[in-house]
Amino acid sequence: MRKVLIVDDELLVRVGLKSTIRWEENGYTVIGDARNGKEAIELFEKHDADIIITDISMPLIDGMELIKILKSKKESLKFIILSHHDDFKFAQEAIDLGVVKYILKHELTEAVLLQVLEKLNDNDQGLSNGNPEQGMQERKHNDELYRWFNHRHLSLEPEAERAGSRPLALFKEPYFIVSILMKFHDHPADRSTEQMMHYYKIIDHVSRELADEEHISLFLVTGGNEMIYVVQANEMPLDQNKLKEFMLTVRKNVKRITDLKLIVGISELSETRETMREAYRQAKRAQELGFFQNDEIWSYKKENQASSHFPFTLDEDRLLKLLNQRTTELESYLETMFNQLYHIKNTAILQEVTRQLKKLAVQLRNEKQLDPMEIDEAAPIEEFSSFSELKIHFVALFTKIADAIPQDEDPQHYSYHVRKVIHYFKENYHKNLSLAEVADYLQINKSYLSVHFKQETGVNFSVYLTKLRIEKAKELLRTTDKKIYEIAEEVGFDSPYYFSTVFKSFTQLSCKEYRDKFYVL
Structure with a gap:
């Protein structure tokens, strides 16, 4: 009793x-x-x-x-x-x-x-709540099976034999494989085993509650942020559509108690144990398509085979040219590039392209001495919930980089007089300059200079000069211990209070905040 x-x-x-x-x-x-x-x-x-x-x-x-x-x-x-x-x-x-x-x-x-x-008396497999020794043994078997799913050269037999009477050995054909990827809103690099077990338990608890009602048997294997279910119907026939409805209900209930986003891939029905790893591959491919289609649950079809006929090469030279020129073609180029990647729908290719983009972003940040920006070169595409989210991220990143690259101080497409003005600014930005003074220096009409300078640079005389002074001030804040009033005077501001106000309007940071964040000595 x-x-x-x-x-x-x-x-x-x-x-x-x-x-x-x-x-x-x-x-x-x-x-x-x-x-x-x-x-x-x-x-x-x-x-x-x-x-x-x-x-x-x-x-x-x-x-x-x-x-x-x-x-x-x-x-x-x-x-x-x-x-x-x-x-x-x-x-x-x-x-x-x-x-x-x-x-x-x-x-x-x-x-x-x-x-x-x-x-409580059932022998259904789930996440262990038993004694520590039993839990360690089950964890070992789980890890062996997860490695088997993900490495084609490993054999199933040793793992199955070591599992003994575990439910996988009792599973009968036919079955489906369901892969669930957990997406975290804060995109952490690592989570502890205890944290992952916490989320496994929640999802597994919800899944089994619903599976009991639908007379579905589940066998679970976990690894990292992934959960793999072997799914079998006990009584009523089960097809992909019914299983998708089941997983939609699981996802809905999990969302009620966590902030997780679940990306789910469902295999075709498998008839034999020998095709289990192939079924897992199908579930992973379905997840890829769900990522590209912005659909969190996707079922595999034979026509969903990954395309290997569309090699893609990132044209770094073209991208660099557009970034340096700061033309409107940049967004158009990025849009076209991501449309091509969407058409290919291959996560391996996408992973390589995003790696190259991140490497290029870091290179530009360092070479152009831009304000430090966080770029995680090692972060995988799995940090994004969908292809559209990834695309938005990289378009925004490179637009930000383009905006941050200082304007060429002597661009060849500027007229002779505008180039002379820019050179004069560079040599005299620390002085109290006026448009009349610069016009006298060039011996041309002040109004004529004002109109043509704005036409060619896109900003008026005072804005261009102020931006140059702020860039110089940022460099001094990053690389020296000079006082704020000393820097203000050095870059051409009479009042340190006015300088501080202008600096914050351009950078959204106070001078102290900027130095605290970006000081490099």
Whole structure:
């Protein structure tokens, strides 16, 4: 007999559970009932228990705190939560603590409760909540299988033999392979094993709850931010469309309790164990297509084979020329390039192109001495949720780089007089310059100079000079320990207060913030 403890502050609930459920007939015995968490702990310490059925909102010690306390006393203890509210703010924590089911009180019947209790005796494979030694052994088998899925040269037989009576050995054909990639909104480089186990548990818990209702069997393998399910229908026939609907429901429920985005690929139906790795390859290809189509769930079809007939080469010289010229053709070029990559729909090619783009961005940042900007050269395309998100990121990055590249101080396409003005600015930016003074220096009409300077450079005399002074000030802030007032005077500002105001209007940072962020000595 498995021992059950009932905890609820409502008398009718406690009496109803004790009197209407045929406990003894189904292999259970109720060791007692408690009105709150404090009483429950006292009863547990006297009589022990295997299963706790508890409310959440109770006086003295509530349900969630009770679960934490009793879990620390008995790791194998299982919990079923009863509540009046569909309160998902507790769901993540409850899953981590080993809660088997979250049942709304108005849905509670003998059949529902017994079905949940029966799950505790099932041998269905899931994420281990058992003793540490068993958990380590299961983790080892899991890692072996994950490596097998991802490395064609490895054989399945040793892993299957070592797995012994694990559910994979009991799985019957036909089946589907489903690959789930977890996308994190903050794009972290690494997550701890404990953090990943937390997310595995949440997704697996939701998946199995829904699988039970649909009479679907699941076998799980995990690795990194990926979960692989071998999926088999127990009773009703299962096809890709039904499985996609099932995964849509899983994704919807996971979103209610986490901020994860799930990218799902579904294989074709496989008839033999020998085709399992090929089915996994299909699921991964389906994920690729989902990435390009901005569809989070995609089913593989034979016509979805990856294209290898469209080699792509990044024209770095062309891109560099457009960046340096700061022409409107830059966006058009990037748009055309990404349209070609979208047509190819090959993540290996896309991965290489994005690697080259990041390398080029770093090169330009260093060569042009641009303000330091964060560019993660090692980050994979998996950091993006979709192709469109990746495209937006790189178009914005290179537009930002183009805007940051200082204008050529003596561009050949400028007229003689404008080139002379730029040279004069370079030599005298620290002085109190005026348009009249520069016109006198060139011995030309002041109005004529003003009009033609703006026509050719795109900005007026004072804006161009101010931008030059701010660039010089940024260099001094990055590379010297000079005081702010000293830098202001050195680049041609009479007032350090006015200089500080202008500097922030151009950079969105105060002088101190800029130095703190970009100081390189």
